[in-house]
Amino acid sequence: MALGPPELRRGKGGTVAELVEPAGSARESALTDSWSAEAGWVRCSDGLVVQANLGAAVLAGVPAPEELIGQSLAGLLAEDELGQRVLRPDGTSVEVTALRVDQGSAGTTVVFAPAVNGGGLFDVDELIEVQRVSALGSFVHNVAEGRTHYSEPLYELLGVGHGHEDTEAALLFKTHPDDLPAVIEFRERLIESTDGQPIELELRERDTDRVFLVRAQPVFDEQGVVHQVRGIVQDISRLREPDRQRGLDRRLFEDAQRVALLGTWAWNTATGECVWSTMLYELFGVEPRPVMTYDDYLEFVHPDDRSWVDRTWRQLAETGEAVVCEYRIVRPDGTIRVFRCRGASFAGRTDGPVMVGTAQDVTEQRSTESRMQRSSQRFTDLVAITPVGIGLFDAGERLVDANDALCRLLGMDLERLRGMSAEKLTHPEHDPEARLAAGQRVMVTAAGDPVYCELNVVSSVADDGQRFWLVVFQDVTERLRAAELLRHQATHDDLTGLPGRAAVNDLLAELLTAPCAKNVALLFCDLDNFKRVNDSLGHDAGDELLVALARRLEDGLPEGCTAARMSGDEYVVICPDHDEVGGVDELATKVAHLFRTAVPVRGQLLRVSASVGAAVPSGPETTGADLLRFADAAMFEAKRRGAGRVSLANAALMASADSQMVLEGQLREALGNDGLVLHYQPVVGVDGTILTAEALVRWPHPDRGLLSPAQFLPVAEQGDLLRDLDRWVLRTALQEAKTWPEVNGRQVSVAINLAGLVPGDPEFVDVVATAIAGSGVEWERVVLELVETSFVDLPSRSRTAMADLVSRGVRFAVDDFGTGYSSLARLKDLPAQIIKVDRRFVAGIGTDPSDFAVARAVVDLARAMGRSCVAEGVETATQFCMLRDIGVEAYQGWLLSRAVPVDEFRALLDLGPLHVPS
Numbered sequence: 042m043a044l045g046p047p048e049l050r051r052g053k054g055g056t057v058a059e060l061v062e063p064a065g066s067a068r069e070s071a072l073t074d075s076w077s078a079e080a081g082w083v084r085c086s087d088g089l090v091v092q093a094n095l096g097a098a099v100l101a102g103v104p105a106p107e108e109l110i111g112q113s114l115a116g117l118l119a120e121d122e123l124g125q126r127v128l129r130p131d132g133t134s135v136e137v138t139a140l141r142v143d144q145g146s147a148g149t150t151v152v153f154a155p156a157v158n159g160g161g162l163f164d165v166d167e168l169i170e171v172q173r174v175s176a177l178g179s180f181v182h183n184v185a186e187g188r189t190h191y192s193e194p195l196y197e198l199l200g201v202g203h204g205h206e207d208t209e210a211a212l213l214f215k216t217h218p219d220d221l222p223a224v225i226e227f228r229e230r231l232i233e234s235t236d237g238q239p240i241e242l243e244l245r246e247r248d249t250d251r252v253f254l255v256r257a258q259p260v261f262d263e264q265g266v267v268h269q270v271r272g273i274v275q276d277i278s279r280l281r282e283p284d285r286q287r288g289l290d291r292r293l294f295e296d297a298q299r300v301a302l303l304g305t306w307a308w309n310t311a312t313g314e315c316v317w318s319t320m321l322y323e324l325f326g327v328e329p330r331p332v333m334t335y336d337d338y339l340e341f342v343h344p345d346d347r348s349w350v351d352r353t354w355r356q357l358a359e360t361g362e363a364v365v366c367e368y369r370i371v372r373p374d375g376t377i378r379v380f381r382c383r384g385a386s387f388a389g390r391t392d393g394p395v396m397v398g399t400a401q402d403v404t405e406q407r408s409t410e411s412r413m414q415r416s417s418q419r420f421t422d423l424v425a426i427t428p429v430g431i432g433l434f435d436a437g438e439r440l441v442d443a444n445d446a447l448c449r450l451l452g453m454d455l456e457r458l459r460g461m462s463a464e465k466l467t468h469p470e471h472d473p474e475a476r477l478a479a480g481q482r483v484m485v486t487a488a489g490d491p492v493y494c495e496l497n498v499v500s501s502v503a504d505d506g507q508r509f510w511l512v513v514f515q516d517v518t519e520r521l522r523a524a525e526l527l528r529h530q531a532t533h534d535d536l537t538g539l540p541g542r543a544a545v546n547d548l549l550a551e552l553l554t555a556p557c558a559k560n561v562a563l564l565f566c567d568l569d570n571f572k573r574v575n576d577s578l579g580h581d582a583g584d585e586l587l588v589a590l591a592r593r594l595e596d597g598l599p600e601g602c603t604a605a606r607m608s609g610d611e612y613v614v615i616c617p618d619h620d621e622v623g624g625v626d627e628l629a630t631k632v633a634h635l636f637r638t639a640v641p642v643r644g645q646l647l648r649v650s651a652s653v654g655a656a657v658p659s660g661p662e663t664t665g666a667d668l669l670r671f672a673d674a675a676m677f678e679a680k681r682r683g684a685g686r687v688s689l690a691n692a693a694l695m696a697s698a699d700s701q702m703v704l705e706g707q708l709r710e711a712l713g714n715d716g717l718v719l720h721y722q723p724v725v726g727v728d729g730t731i732l733t734a735e736a737l738v739r740w741p742h743p744d745r746g747l748l749s750p751a752q753f754l755p756v757a758e759q760g761d762l763l764r765d766l767d768r769w770v771l772r773t774a775l776q777e778a779k780t781w782p783e784v785n786g787r788q789v790s791v792a793i794n795l796a797g798l799v800p801g802d803p804e805f806v807d808v809v810a811t812a813i814a815g816s817g818v819e820w821e822r823v824v825l826e827l828v829e830t831s832f833v834d835l836p837s838r839s840r841t842a843m844a845d846l847v848s849r850g851v852r853f854a855v856d857d858f859g860t861g862y863s864s865l866a867r868l869k870d871l872p873a874q875i876i877k878v879d880r881r882f883v884a885g886i887g888t889d890p891s892d893f894a895v896a897r898a899v900v901d902l903a904r905a906m907g908r909s910c911v912a913e914g915v916e917t918a919t920q921f922c923m924l925r926d927i928g929v930e931a932y933q934g935w936l937l938s939r940a941v942p943v944d945e946f947r948a949l950l951d952l953g954p955l956h957v958p959s
Contacts, residue, residue, distance in 0.1 A: 724932070
């Protein structure tokens with residue numbers, strides 16, 4: 042059916058484009074009766090009206106546009122040799138002029154208006170309105186003039202201002218750049234056309250989503266040359282949107298199939314022909330075929346599955362009932378895949394033999410499920426045999442299931458445990474109403490015993506949507522006991538079981554921050570002459586005595602007081618409130634009385650006593666460390682006054698302790714910065730030849746001048762600096778000895794006193810060997826001097842290590858020999874090559890026959906056992922001569938030389954032998 046006036050149907054007649062030119066000022070509006078002047082339009086799809094406007098409803102004689110929806114276009118618009126008419130429900134008709142715009146698959150838009158001017162033509166205003174309604178505009182291009190005339194709706198449609206200086210350039214600028222070549226080709230085709238056929242072009246607008254259809258037709262002059270081009274431009278964005286959406290849907294569907302490894306198929310059961318989707322061919326691993334048959338398909342099915350699969354599909358063909366099945370297929374490359382297929386009748390068995398369905402590759406899914414099943418079984422087996430308890434609780438925290446380990450842990454079988462709540466399984470020691478949560482929980486056994494467990498809790502959801510709790514119970518009872526034991530060992534003394542230094546510091550820190558901190562009292566107790574017990578009876582006897590005194594303290598102290606052992610023979614007593622025990626004086630006297638006793642050890646009674654120093658906080662800023670220092674200083678004051686005495690820390694004593702603290706800090710700094718110096722005192726032979734030089738440390742204090750060891754060694758001992766001091770002296774003395782000149786072709790030896798670094802130290806041999814090797818001094822020149830007690834009760838390992846040093850040339854000297862309590866008895870056991878007779882015996886040689894007798898006995902014993910003797914503190918010619926007469930081989934003292942700085946000692950070596958009495 043050709044719509045439109047005769048002029049629109051003729052190839053070279055008038056067109057809508059001609060009517061957009063001005064037609065004069067006279068405009069007729071020949072509307073008759075009560076009809077609206079609005080043009081009507083309808084949109085149709087498959088010959089049916091899907092949309093209409095009010096003008097169409099008025100022309101069709103219906104109350105609303107909705108009345109036209111669903112009506113056929115043929116029943117609405119009639120055309121014959123008399124013209125075009127809109128048919129109304131009452132049997133009448135209205136003559137109209139209609140324009141149909143074909144929009145392809147999107148349907149057809151028909152615009153119509155009452156016929157006017159008696160000739161069936163729209164006037165200019167009406168045609169402009171028709172263009173606006175149809176979302177189109179028209180244009181006429183005059184080839185000879187190069188001018189283009191545009192309708193007003195075209196200006197409006199494209200958003201270009203009317204009367205623009207260069208409208209065509211403006212329109213081209215709004216065209217998408219990628220479409221400009223097509224525009225040029227479109228114009229060339231129209232100008233060069235010879236057949237006069239319309240040409241169409243779709244263009245996109247720059248920077249928007251709008252799409253336009255341009256339809257133009259050349260007009261020829263009498264010579265057959267194109268002299269004019271007439272056309273329309275229509276916005277078809279909404280018409281293309283369904284196509285774009287369908288294309289997008291199709292791509293999404295194809296992508297979804299690819300992601301899901303899903304293909305589709307159709308099967309004509311009458312002919313056996315099959316239609317497969319592209320994805321299905323890919324899943325089967327074959328190239329697309331012009332014809333795929335059912336028998337071809339069966340060839341791909343695994344031979345073991347082929348018969349029952351064929352029966353399943355035949356049943357679908359007979360009954361039309363939906364089918365779901367899984368089977369294996371064999372690809373041409375030999376790989377086996379598992380397919381899950383669905384099939385159904387396309388429209389029911391009565392409407393045709395076509396079956397449709399899907400096929401999905403579920404190989405990986407089934408493989409994963411198989412692995413999960415095996416894993417699940419392994420998990421079940423693992424839960425059953427695991428040594429830790431595992432329980433499954435429902436949302437109400439009631440036990441649903443448990444493994445054997447949990448049953449053994451709680452001492453109940455599974456049937457008894459099932460249904461018990463977490464509250465009933467919890468020991469009263471733990472908050473039974475606490476929710477199941479990760480952390481420690483005290484469970485209760487069937488016998489009512491507590492079991493300390495570490496819980497790990499995981500929340501999950503079962504297949505039926507119910508929440509449950511999977512709880513792992515790790516029995517940590519023994520671990521907690523071990524941790525408590527370790528904590529006790531870390532804070533308590535191994536020998537006596539009393540709290541140790543760490544526990545003392547913690548307790549003092551707690552008490553000194555409490556409200557009654559000013560009433561805290563600390564007693565520092567040191568046994569008198571305890572060294573004598575160790576030296577005479579051995580360390581085992583000493584340990585036995587320490588334990589006995591610890592028990593005596595625990596039993597005899599007032600309630601609330603705590604006894605502790607700091608180290609060695611040092612005890613402390615901590616009282617949180619001395620007012621409650623009668624005051625500090627009474628408490629200190631009572632503690633001193635507890636220590637003043639006779640203790641049976643190794644079958645004999647040992648009478649002991651202790652010096653006690655007491656201290657209380659001097660102010661709110663006093664710390665535990667301060668209190669210990671003050672009490673320690675008071676203890677030394679008590680010991681200075683005699684055994685078994687008690688001393689209370691006063692302001693002067695505390696100030697002295699603080700001064701000692703400052704001095705200790707300065708000593709640490711001096712050690713770190715080489716702020717100490719060494720002086721050397723010669724050890725000479727009978728003829729005055731310098732054999733050895735003993736290194737003696739001095740401290741050039743910036744404020745107090747040169748300090749002797751007697752002034753700062755106690756500070757070093759209290760500050761635990763003796764080992765560091767020994768290391769410094771050893772290293773420095775060896776380095777300086779390396780620079781000494783030879784005397785009569787031989788090198789002078791260097792003697793080094795050690796007090797903190799002793800043979801019992803595990804690092805003793807390594808430190809000494811490293812220092813000697815690093816200095817380059819010959820091993821034979823090194824003499825290590827230690828007090829007699831350092832050699833007593835050495836373990837075999839230490840003696841072996843010392844023997845290794847001796848084998849390399851190092852010599853050991855026993856310093857202050859004769860002052861110990863078992864010196865003569867143990868002389869044969871001392872791993873030393875030199876015996877130094879103490880200055881106290883040397884001083885009385887000329888006046889006290891007893892001192893002379895002791896010195897002579899020591900020299901005779903040393904000579905008999907192959908040791909050499911050195912006499913200390915030789916200050917008179919008489920002493921020198923008498924010692925020479927009894928066989929002493931070397932001498933050291935002010936008679937021969939004082940200790941001098943290293944530079945003076947080098948000069949002394951250059952002078953030769955020293956003067957000795959004749």
